[in-house]
């Protein structure tokens with residue numbers, strides 16, 4: 532972790548990867564903290580693509596009211612992107628293009644707000660600047676609903692998606708319980724989370740005692756066994772009258788293939804486009820067990836549901852934004868402000884710098900001791916970890932029209 536001080540220059544902020552309900556809260560905190568240090572903030576339109584295309588937004592145009600409204604607005608106010616730069620040699624021309632943009636605008640601090648792949652990009656940009664002896668401090672700012680960033684205890688964006696998941700499963704379970712006698716017997720709810728089962732685990736918070744829904748949770752960390760799954764669904768229907776299943780989009784067979792990949796497409800980060808596990812499982816239950824099934828795939832709703840954001844998550848998102856600016860001004864190059872859990876009960880946390888090299892391209896999966904012995908639920912250890920992350924409600928303001936007053940920035 533090198534430390535370099537820079538007298539002046541501008542700060543460039545960019546959003547990357549899947550957006551969340553609170554990434555704009557991080558952006559708001561970055562802008563507010565930078566303004567407190569009389570530091571100009573440029574935002575890249577559509578992430579690193581905006582840097583490559585010299586398509587930057589001067590955030591000085593944002594009023595204080597706009598900056599405050601970002602705190603409660605989902606999506607990515609400046610546009611995000613999925614563009615993974617290859618190595619400094621393979622994509623040298625692109626990196627040189629980035630450097631040109633930094634020089635042209637006298638950017639001395641680069642804050643890249645994203646997940647694992649974005650941490651990798653921030654690290655590479657830092658190496659490039661060092662190679663050309665350009666005085667640039669690069670900070671990775673954590674964000675992902677997948678909660679799969681290494682080193683940090685949790686990822687801003689996860690807590691709100693986790694709350695959305697737990698509340699939605701709790702409510703759907705009440706619905707299917709009421710219908711089960713003569714109609715729907717099985718409900719399948721699909722969560723995002725890519726290759727890690729953190730969001731699937733969060734669904735477990737919807738139940739508090741034996742027999743509560745969700746009755747079966749399918750994790751990417753546990754090989755999908757169709758016969759065993761169907762047998763368990765049927766056993767719950769026979770014993771309980773109905774069965775609520777939560778399945779991660781990233782579940783795989785014992786051979787390692789995804790149970791359902793949406794069309795098998797790949798995204799720009801080289802990930803298989805996932806999605807479609809719920810209809811697949813529902814089809815199998817219907818065909819094999821003849822039970823009436825409903826299924827839900829909330830997809831973007833779980834990561835844009837700012838109306839159900841977690842207060843803890845919002846606090847995390849703001850804190851990492853503030854700290855990222857302070858680390859940049861201190862010259863803590865190639866670091867990331869990560870959440871450090873001090874204690875579970877009462878929940879206490881702080882933010883500390885971690886080397887990007889330990890985070891880039893790493894992926895944190897669910898630990899074995901968070902998954903119940905039978906592989907279909909969460910343990911007390913998982914509950915203790917998850918509970919504080921969904922605590923508190925950070926409702927957005929609503930207008931007389933009955934809708935949240937979300938900010939729509941005019942970036943033209």
Ligand code: F6P
Pocket residue numbers: 548549613646675676677723724725780798805834
């Ligand atoms: O990484 C966050 C995430 O929401 C994953 O959970 C999901 O699989 C992926 O992004 C979807 O990516 P996109 O919105 O680019 O299709």
